[in-house]
Amino acid sequence: MLSSVDRLLFVRRVPIFKELRDDFIVRLTSVMHELSFPANYTIFRQGEEGRSLYIVVSGRVKVHIGDKMLAEVEQGKYFGEMAVFDTQPRSASATTVEPCEFLELTQEQLYDAIEETPEIAVNIIRELSRLIRRLNDNNS
Numbered sequence: 839m840l841s842s843v844d845r846l847l848f849v850r851r852v853p854i855f856k857e858l859r860d861d862f863i864v865r866l867t868s869v870m871h872e873l874s875f876p877a878n879y880t881i882f883r884q885g886e887e888g889r890s891l892y893i894v895v896s897g898r899v900k901v902h903i904g905d906k907m908l909a910e911v912e913q914g915k916y917f918g919e920m921a922v923f924d925t926q927p928r929s930a931s932a933t934t935v936e937p938c939e940f941l942e943l944t945q946e947q948l949y950d951a952i953e954e955t956p957e958i959a960v961n962i963i964r965e966l967s968r969l970i971r972r973l974n975d976n977n978s
Contacts, residue, residue, distance in 0.1 A: 840872060840895065840941070848893050848941055851914045854965040862955050869947045873940045881918075881932040888921030888928045889945040897938030901930050910935070922948055923966075 840848070845867035849855050855863060872895075875881065882888055884903055892899075893916045901909040901917055908930055911917045917932055922945045952959045 848895060852916045854962050857961050862958050865955060866951050871942045873942050875934050875938050877934055877936045879934045882928050883931045885927045888918060890942050891919040891922045892917055893941040895939040895941060898935040899932050899938060900935055901932050903930050
């Protein structure tokens with residue numbers, strides 16, 4: 839079980855949340871679930887409906903399409919964030935490389951937090967806009 843300070847530190851590392859005030863992050867972290875999975879566990883599969891993002895507390899996860907590895911996600915990093923913002927099927931699969939612990943934030947939990955604290959949405963929009971600008975700059 840993570841302390842509230844540990845939860846805050848892990849969530850603070852997620853770019854879409856990094857500029858949020860501590861009280862907003864405490865609100866988000868208070869509703870997140872802690873999950874544990876063994877090695878070689880499929881968290882989700884490409885094409886499935888997804889409504890959660892995951893922050894890796896310990897262990898490593900591979901994000902892949904079939905046998906093609908797209909990324910390896912380690913402690914303090916996150917994956918699955920697109921599913922929180924849209925209703926599209928998962929674009930890749932995620933499988934644990936070793937035993938892992940996660941914090942999970944569901945779309946419903948995020949939307950409830952935004953309803954209580956609309957500034958969360960403004961910060962998320964700002965970070966997503968930065969990401970789009972970086973992608974545009976990289977493709978120029």
